[in-house]
Amino acid sequence: MVDGSREPAANKVVHAPSWAGTAFWIVVAALAIHCAISSCDHDEIEHLHAAWLVVDGQRPFVDFLEHHPPTLWYALAPIVRAFEGELQSAILICRLLNLGALVLSLKALQRSAGRAAPMATLLLLGSWLHLRNSIEIRPDPIMAALCSAALLAWLRYLRSGRAGAALLAGACAGAATATLQKGAAFSVLLLAGTFLAASSSHPWRATTRGSMLFAGAAAVPVGAFAFALWRAGMWTDFWFWNFSFNRFAYLQAQVAVLSPWSTLGVALADQPLLWIAGLTSAALTLYRFVRRDRRAEPARLTCAVIVLGLLAGLAASSFPFSHNLLMIAPPLALLGADLLEESPRATMAATWICGVLIAKTLIFSTLYRENAGHRQVQEWLLAHTRAGDTVYVPPPYHPVFRRDAGYFWFDASLKTALLQQICPPAMCARVLGADQRGWEAQPPVFVYLPPGERAWWPARWRAVADRYRPDVDVPGLYRLPREPVSARGVPPGCEHAGAKCLQ
Numbered sequence: 001m002v003d004g005s006r007e008p009a010a011n012k013v014v015h016a017p018s019w020a021g022t023a024f025w026i027v028v029a030a031l032a033i034h035c036a037i038s039s040c041d042h043d044e045i046e047h048l049h050a051a052w053l054v055v056d057g058q059r060p061f062v063d064f065l066e067h068h069p070p071t072l073w074y075a076l077a078p079i080v081r082a083f084e085g086e087l088q089s090a091i092l093i094c095r096l097l098n099l100g101a102l103v104l105s106l107k108a109l110q111r112s113a114g115r116a117a118p119m120a121t122l123l124l125l126g127s128w129l130h131l132r133n134s135i136e137i138r139p140d141p142i143m144a145a146l147c148s149a150a151l152l153a154w155l156r157y158l159r160s161g162r163a164g165a166a167l168l169a170g171a172c173a174g175a176a177t178a179t180l181q182k183g184a185a186f187s188v189l190l191l192a193g194t195f196l197a198a199s200s201s202h203p204w205r206a207t208t209r210g211s212m213l214f215a216g217a218a219a220v221p222v223g224a225f226a227f228a229l230w231r232a233g234m235w236t237d238f239w240f241w242n243f244s245f246n247r248f249a250y251l252q253a254q255v256a257v258l259s260p261w262s263t264l265g266v267a268l269a270d271q272p273l274l275w276i277a278g279l280t281s282a283a284l285t286l287y288r289f290v291r292r293d294r295r296a297e298p299a300r301l302t303c304a305v306i307v308l309g310l311l312a313g314l315a316a317s318s319f320p321f322s323h324n325l326l327m328i329a330p331p332l333a334l335l336g337a338d339l340l341e342e343s344p345r346a347t348m349a350a351t352w353i354c355g356v357l358i359a360k361t362l363i364f365s366t367l368y369r370e371n372a373g374h375r376q377v378q379e380w381l382l383a384h385t386r387a388g389d390t391v392y393v394p395p396p397y398h399p400v401f402r403r404d405a406g407y408f409w410f411d412a413s414l415k416t417a418l419l420q421q422i423c424p425p426a427m428c429a430r431v432l433g434a435d436q437r438g439w440e441a442q443p444p445v446f447v448y449l450p451p452g453e454r455a456w457w458p459a460r461w462r463a464v465a466d467r468y469r470p471d472v473d474v475p476g477l478y479r480l481p482r483e484p485v486s487a488r489g490v491p492p493g494c495e496h497a498g499a500k501c502l503q
Contacts, residue, residue, distance in 0.1 A: 016118035017351050023358050027125050028103055030365035035095035035135055039370050043323075044137040045395035046410055048090060051076040052400055061237035065408050065415060067246055070234070071179045071225065072139045080400075087378060087400055091137065098141045102134040105145040109330065112152040119337035119350060123278075124329060126357030127271035128364045133323040139180040144326035146176035147186045151306070151331060154190060155299050157210050166210040170217030177218065178225035181242060185313060186306065186327050187218060193305030197298030200289060240427065248422045250317050255414070260320035264311075267325055273353050274329070277336030282307050284339070300338060303331035371396045380474055381446060390438075393448040394456035406438035407431055408459060416459040439464065446471070447478045 051073040053064050060070045076094055083090035106124065110117045124130055134141045153169035156162070173190070176183030191211050198207040229235045249255070268275045282304035287293075289301055310328045314320045340350045374396040381391060381399040390405040391398075398410070408416055416435075420428060439460060447468055449457050458464075468478035 016122070017355075019355070020118060020122060023355070024106070024121070024125065027131070027358060027361055027365075028099070030362050031099055031102075031131060031135055032096065034132075034365040034368070035099060036092050037366075038368065039372055039374060040091065040396045041136050041138075041370055042395045044091070045374075045398050045400060047072060047137050047139070048076070048080065048087075048094065049395070049398050049400045049409075051080045053403075055081045056403065059232060059234055061234055061241050063407075064404065065241075065410065067241040067249075068139055069178065069180055069225070069238070069242060070229075072142065076137075085382070085401055087382070088375075090400070094137045095135050098135045098137065101142055101145040102131070105148050105330075108149060108152055109333075112156060115341060116334050116337035119340055119347065119354075120330075120333040122351065122354035122358070123271065123274045123333040123336055126354045126361065127267075127274055127329065128361045128368075129267055129270040129322055130326065130329045131361060132364075132368065133326055136323065138323065140182075140323045140326050143176045143180040143183050144329075146172045146179065147183055147327050148330040150176065150187070151190065151303075154194075154210075154214070155302070158194070158298055158302070161206055161210075163209075163213055166213035167217045170214035170219075171221065173214065174218030174221035178221045181246075182324075182327065185310070187214075189306045189309040190302060192309070193302035194298065196289070196305060197301045200292060201298065240423070244422065245419065249418050250319055253318060253418055253421070255318050255418070257318065258320055260315045260317065263314070263320050263322050263325070266322065271357060273350055273357070274333060274336055277339050277350070278307065278332035281335035281339035282332075285335070300335060303335050306331045307335065377448065377474060377477070380477075381448075385445060389445045390442050391446045391448075392444040392458050393446065394450065394453070397448050397450065404438075405442060405444040406435035406458075406460075408435050411456055412458045414455040436460070443467070443480055445480050447480075448474070449476050449478065451476055 047068075050060065050064070050066055050068075050070075054060070054070070054073045055077050058064055060066045060073065079093050080090055083093065106121055109124075110121050134144070150169045150172035153165050153172060157165035157169060169190075173183060173187040177187065191214065194207055194211065198204055226235070229238050264275075281300070285297075285300045285304045286308075307328055310324075314324050314328075317324070340346045377393070377397040378399045381393060381397075382401065385391065385399070385402055387401075388403075390403045392405050392409070392412075393399065393402075394410045394412070406412075416432075419431065423431070439458075443464070447458065447461070449461070465478075468480055471477040471479045
């Protein structure tokens with residue numbers, strides 16, 4: 001073997017419990033039902049609407065605000081086009097695609113992770129947080145599945161030295177990076193862990209060869225992605241929003257909306273066995289490496305570096321949401337499974353604990369709801385607007401299939417404030433000017449201001465609020481009267497005409 005890692009001896013192969021296969025497909029069925037009945041996360045509506053704007057002929061970053069790579073939106077565009085106006089059907093199909101990616105990822109883990117595979121799979125099936133985040137409509141689930149595939153292929157290379165495994169790992173990592181730039185951080189940590197292991201066992205030649213193959217294969221999808229952005233005239237704006245803006249907003253601006261410790265606390269409460277066993281194994285691996293203990297296997301050390309490096313990034317972020325744990329879960333599960341498999345008693349106890357946690361997953365698949373009430377707002381807006389109307393409605397309440405009044409269509413107050421601190425003068429003038437012209441040329445017929453979420457309100461609301469009237473049907477919704485409103489709040493000529501004049 002290239003790294004000296006253990007392969008399970010014939011008498012030490014760990015078999016999954018008899019109920020594991022049935023439990024796997026029951027969980028998949030429960031998640032499929034959850035895809036159909038669950039309400040939406042803020043980001044799911046954001047990405048669906050971005051896909052619809054692409055269908056509408058608009059360019060991300062240039063014509064509308066976004067700060068994620070556009071790969072997902074162009075991939076979802078045919079689905080959004082096919083289900084125009086049928087929002088729940090579009091949501092269901094997109095979620096089922098993510099569920100399919102999750103199933104493939106877990107099956108690959110079962111086939112490729114050696115003796116740790118059965119326990120690692122059970123640990124992940126017992127994490128509702130991981131499963132729920134894996135089916136949400138955002139770039140992270142696809143990126144995380146590709147990162148998991150890259151890790152498994154790379155661990156195969158470390159065991160076998162086969163060039164094809166290194167090339168596959170690099171191609172998956174490059175595709176992950178083209179889907180979401182976090183994939184680049186995963187790739188750097190993967191190679192860093194490998195070279196750290198090589199510093200102890202000295203297989204420098206094989207490590208360098210594999211890393212070169214990995215980097216070369218990763219460059220292909222990343223290069224194709226960059227070329228497509230350049231051809232579409234989006235490269236400069238893409239780079240600003242995805243790197244300059246994100247670096248400032250996430251790492252420098254100090255606008256923390258959530259503590260990383262609360263996110264990690266929820267994850268620990270959700271699947272304590274995964275986190276306790278995984279982090280213990282990571283710490284033990286690093287300790288063994290420092291002590292030059294041969295039990296510090298390169299595969300384990302690579303996983304430990306990935307887990308601890310990504311956790312450090314989460315702790316430094318101003319927006320440490322739980323979907324950022326998706327990349328961490330597979331290597332964490334491999335570490336935890338390796339540790340638990342060292343003791344038959346621990347294996348037996350962990351198996352039944354995972355069974356209880358999987359039962360919890362089934363319950364949550366039926367009962368869990370997020371952003372209750374957003375569907376009613378979406379359906380009301382779709383019913384009371386026409387195809388050419390513009391709106392200002394932040395996700396998750398946005399009706400998806402309606403145009404926006406200006407450039408800043410979500411988190412407008414927060415994003416505008418952050419942008420003004422770092423953007424070059426020419427870009428500020430162009431972007432802020434485009435937003436203002438949009439509101440003036442075709443003001444939104446409806447503005448929705450979610451109570452308690454002022455960061456989601458339009459930045460220019462104070463300047464235009466006197467033009468709008470509160471809607472009696474939906475609290476927080478404001479309607480633009482069809483005629484200009486006078487200083488007294490009544491359209492000119494309607495002072496004595498009664499209520500019908502306002503309609």
